[in-house]
Amino acid sequence: MDTQGIDWQNLGFSYIKTDLRYVSHWKDGAWDGGTLTEDNKVHISEGSTALHYGQQCFEGLKAYRGQDGSINLFRPDQNAARMRRSCARLLMPALPTETFIEACRQVVLANERFIPPYGSGGALYLRPYIIGVGDNIGVRSAPEFMFSVFCIPVGSYFKGGLTPANFIISGYDRAAPNGTGAAKVGGNYAASLLPNHEAKERDFADCIYLDPATHTKIEEVGAANFFAISRDGTRFITPKSPSILESITKYSLLEIARDRLGLEVEEGDVFIDQLNQYSEAGACGTAAVITPIGGIQNGETFHVFHSETEVGPVTRALYDELVGIQYSTRPAPEGWVVKVQ
Missing domain, CATH: 3.20.10.10 (D-amino Acid Aminotransferase, subunit A, domain 2)
Incomplete structure (x- = not known):
């Protein structure tokens, strides 16, 4: 996508396809090394527990373009900790904090051109998620899991920004x-x-x-x-x-x-x-x-x-x-x- 067509001052909160997203799979008791991919479609078994029994969780955090030109992730360790708590509640394998933050870092750098400029009021919203996948039909924890992080440039969630x-x-x-x-x-x-x-x-x-x-x-x-x-x-x-x-x-x-x-x-x-x-x-x-x-x-x-x-x-x-x-x-x-x- 050509970012020249993005109206940074009026982004709103809608899906925009960005360049790359991070994907990692859990199988046989361990997460793989993870990779970046251009594919924004998720290919999973029709028996995935995420589809039938709601075995999934997600997070939301932002990267900001600082006044000094730097890129700031705001408290990603806290998102990693909350995702671990969600995983524990739904009997899913969690990721180490370091892996979670590194995945977010890779996605931000790979999509840096989508970070709204300082002064626009926008940010790069990151959506990490974990879903239960693999061939299954019974009500049980999934045999495999998928972790992914994608991002979109966003503005205000509610129309009008900081207005009552x-x-x-x-x-x-x-x-x-x-x-x-x-x-x-x-x-x-x-x-x-x-x-x-x-x-x-x-x-x-x-x-x-x-x-x-x-x-x-x-x-x-x-x-x-x-x-x-x-x-x-x-x-x-x-x-x-x-x-x-x-x-x-x-x-x-x-x-x-x-x-x-x-x-x-x-x-x-x-x-x-x-x-x-x-x-x-x-x-x-x-x-x-x-x-x-x-x-x-x-x-x-x-x-x-x-x-x-x-x-x-x-x-x-x-x-x-x-x-x-x-x-x-x-x-x-x-x-x-x-x-x-």
Whole structure:
């Protein structure tokens, strides 16, 4: 593909075929050495467990073109660790952290021409995944596995970038208590398609899921984590639950809020009937980065936080610090940025 035709300022979040992707196979108890390939089609057995029983997991991370021209991978060790946890939950072989990061590094370098330029607001999104493959039909762990990493240049996940969006409380559950909510597996996202569709039909950006046990506490915002700022502007609060996927962006914001903004930080319950305790709220994740939440529709009640049109001051400060770290305009905490050479 000729990158001359890419509108870097208006990328959005859509698939674009890039030059090369990394592929490795697990068989007879070990991963092979891996290779880069131009083929963006996956060729697997019709009996693959990924197709029939959902034995697969994935990750998402980004490479950024720094202000100084360098290429930054943001906290890939944390993605590697989360993928290992997902693999353990689905009885799949995990990759060593070093192998995971090296695969990402190779894909970034092989597709460097697709990294959006500094100042465009874009990044190179990497999608690592592991799927169960091989001839099989029974409900069991696969005899073979495939690991791959591909990449696409992306802009904002939600239309408008850092502008407030409105969300609606869903009557559906994202995950079951003691289920796979804390793992990044495809089944959780398949279950979200209908709630997301219904939310958008009502002109909301996405839906918000409550805890599956009591339906009284906020857990996730679509495919992103939730955070809020206390009414006095001194505390950063985010939900804590065994069915929430632990967002690397969220935990980065927790540290930024505490260490750079001087806020108290708390992981705990965020009750849906106590939203008036918060002055600001947002959704955060690798794809969305931060999306300020303007308001939440809960039944017949619509609660507005800071504003439906303007970003709150704490949310803006958190965003500026996080993005500054990712693009090398602000100093990064130790180990947060891996320079791709």
